Amino acid sequence: MSESTTPQDLFNFAIEKYQSEDYQEAINLFRSSIELQKNWNSYQGLAWALLNTNQLGEAIDTIKKSLDLKEDWNSYQCLGTALFRIKQYTEAIYAYQNSLSLKETWNSYLDLGLALFNTEQYSAAIDSFKKSLVLKEDWYSYHILGRALLKSDLSIEAIDAFYKGINLQVNWDSYNGLGWSLLESKQFSKAIKSFQKSLVLREDISSYNGLGWALLNIQRFKEALRAFYLASDITILIPKLHEVGKQLVKGKKYDLAIEFYEELMRRHPENFLIIFGFIWTVKESKRLSEYQVFISKLKIDNCWDLVEYYELNINKKSFNFNDARSMSYVKYNFASATYVPDREKNLEEAIRSTNRNYHLVMEFGVFYGKSISFIAKILPKEKVYGFDSFEGLPEAWGTRRNKGDISTEGFIPFVPPNVQLFKGWFKDTLPKFLASKPGMNSKLIHIDCDIYSSTKTILSVLAKTIIPGTIIIFDEYYNYLGWEDHEFKAFQEFVQEYAVTYEYIAYAPNQVSIRILSKNK
Numbered sequence: 001m002s003e004s005t006t007p008q009d010l011f012n013f014a015i016e017k018y019q020s021e022d023y024q025e026a027i028n029l030f031r032s033s034i035e036l037q038k039n040w041n042s043y044q045g046l047a048w049a050l051l052n053t054n055q056l057g058e059a060i061d062t063i064k065k066s067l068d069l070k071e072d073w074n075s076y077q078c079l080g081t082a083l084f085r086i087k088q089y090t091e092a093i094y095a096y097q098n099s100l101s102l103k104e105t106w107n108s109y110l111d112l113g114l115a116l117f118n119t120e121q122y123s124a125a126i127d128s129f130k131k132s133l134v135l136k137e138d139w140y141s142y143h144i145l146g147r148a149l150l151k152s153d154l155s156i157e158a159i160d161a162f163y164k165g166i167n168l169q170v171n172w173d174s175y176n177g178l179g180w181s182l183l184e185s186k187q188f189s190k191a192i193k194s195f196q197k198s199l200v201l202r203e204d205i206s207s208y209n210g211l212g213w214a215l216l217n218i219q220r221f222k223e224a225l226r227a228f229y230l231a232s233d234i235t236i237l238i239p240k241l242h243e244v245g246k247q248l249v250k251g252k253k254y255d256l257a258i259e260f261y262e263e264l265m266r267r268h269p270e271n272f273l274i275i276f277g278f279i280w281t282v283k284e285s286k287r288l289s290e291y292q293v294f295i296s297k298l299k300i301d302n303c304w305d306l307v308e309y310y311e312l313n314i315n316k317k318s319f320n321f322n323d324a325r326s327m328s329y330v331k332y333n334f335a336s337a338t339y340v341p342d343r344e345k346n347l348e349e350a351i352r353s354t355n356r357n358y359h360l361v362m363e364f365g366v367f368y369g370k371s372i373s374f375i376a377k378i379l380p381k382e383k384v385y386g387f388d389s390f391e392g393l394p395e396a397w398g399t400r401r402n403k404g405d406i407s408t409e410g411f412i413p414f415v416p417p418n419v420q421l422f423k424g425w426f427k428d429t430l431p432k433f434l435a436s437k438p439g440m441n442s443k444l445i446h447i448d449c450d451i452y453s454s455t456k457t458i459l460s461v462l463a464k465t466i467i468p469g470t471i472i473i474f475d476e477y478y479n480y481l482g483w484e485d486h487e488f489k490a491f492q493e494f495v496q497e498y499a500v501t502y503e504y505i506a507y508a509p510n511q512v513s514i515r516i517l518s519k520n521k
């Protein structure tokens with residue numbers, strides 16, 4: 001480049017590179033242009049290029065510099081997009097609103113609607129999608145409008161939106177949404193057709209379930225059951241399958257209910273909850289004597305005890321066990337713990353139970369900062385320490401997640417001022433951190449790193465700081481396929497190794513809060 005190259009020339013070259021999707025070169029050129037002259041549009045271009053190479057933190061800093069020099073709709077759009085990508089939806093909403101106050105564009109309305117949708121503000125989202133559609137008809141805007149309408153129980157309007165979306169672009173997801181909207185508005189035959197079309201394009205558990213319910217409603221029982229079997233072959237969702245069994249029993253279709261569970265047992269012979277569902281059905285249809293031999297051969301400890309507990313739970317709204325071992329673990333271990341419906345309530349219970357005289361409040365597994373921000377806001381006067389590689393899981397989590405999944409790709413999230421984050425693998429960051437806090441004990445430890453090895457590292461390194469009164473929260477303790485091999489296993493080994501006694505304070509569908517009572521080694 002010659003000495004006479006001006007900032008404007010560099011900016012123009014950068015734009016050319018950006019347009020040919022050579023973002024790295026565009027970044028270099030925008031930076032060179034800014035070195036010669038700080039200009040709002042060079043900062044804006046640089047921010048978009050950074051966004052396109054997933055350097056989200058830098059993109060946000062850069063676009064703020066552009067906005068300091070000049071408020072421009074496209075800069076707010078860029079800021080909104082970056083914030084949306086790091087799941088900071090509330091901040092993204094403000095950015096998109098600012099963008100729209102300067103210039104109305106269809107994609108700002110669409111993006112605003114998506115951020116509103118993700119924060120469950122459905123009626124505002126509907127409004128935004130409709131405004132987007134006035135400016136430009138796009139299949140996805142219709143599709144997501146349909147989803148928001150369905151969430152707001154406006155199934156007739158949703159049907160219209162999904163049809164319009166499909167007219168612009170055929171896709172399985174809109175046929176699925178259309179199917180559920182038709183089902184909601186009791187147009188069963190049309191719902192069946194829609195789910196079938198969706199399934200031709202892509203086999204999906206939700207479409208099989210929808211198809212099953214639509215067929216059940218018009219009493220095409222055998223076909224309905226087949227759809228549910230195929231759904232169960234994708235993933236066994238016991239609560240959903242049980243809804244089907246319950247519906248058949250309620251309608252006194254005992255033969256069909258028994259046939260349903262028999263086929264499920266054939267397909268999933270290891271699943272004890274299906275067996276309990278079968279026994280429950282046989283009991284309800286007063287045919288226990290017929291199946292006595294079969295039941296007596298089952299090798300399940302406390303079988304009747306557990307069947308009774310199963311019955312008790314299926315009649316409650318909270319029934320959501322995914323496997324029988326979780327159910328029996330709850331029955332025999334959580335009797336004096338408080339049941340709470342979700343992870344936030346579990347965190348609240350845990351925080352309420354902490355010992356004021358203890359020190360360290362820590363979270364392992366921060367990701368985009370959702371739970372650590374929740375904890376930090378409840379404890380504004382405490383320092384909350386968060387640990388994460390921000391590079392995802394160091395190894396696969398059974399068959400649930402692969403190595404590297406759940407990553408922010410190095411991005412360090414925005415968190416409240418009383419949070420301090422440590423980036424790196426626990427085995428490296430935690431020993432150094434503890435060395436800087438001599439004599440301090442653990443008050444609250446939130447473990448949300450999912451896998452055995454990471455949990456094992458945390459508990460081993462923290463062992464000397466864990467004392468009677470320390471509260472430990474696990475986010476993925478039980479009630480999913482393979483739970484006994486991960487956070488649960490690492491904690492049980494810790495209990496053995498240090499001769500620990502403990503009590504469960506609270507439990508949610510996957511989470512538990514534990515108080516350490518004594519440590520004898």
Ligand SMILES: C[S@@+](CC[C@H](N)C(=O)[O-])C[C@H]1O[C@@H](n2cnc3c(N)ncnc32)[C@H](O)[C@@H]1O
Pocket residue numbers: 364365366367368369370371372387388389390391392393394406407408424425426427448449450453454
């Ligand atoms: C489920 S996410 C955490 C979710 C977070 N608590 C929230 O509220 O959204 C699990 C996190 O654990 C992190 N992680 C797992 N094992 C790790 C290890 N050994 N060292 C550092 N980070 C780890 C991953 O990078 C990932 O961000």
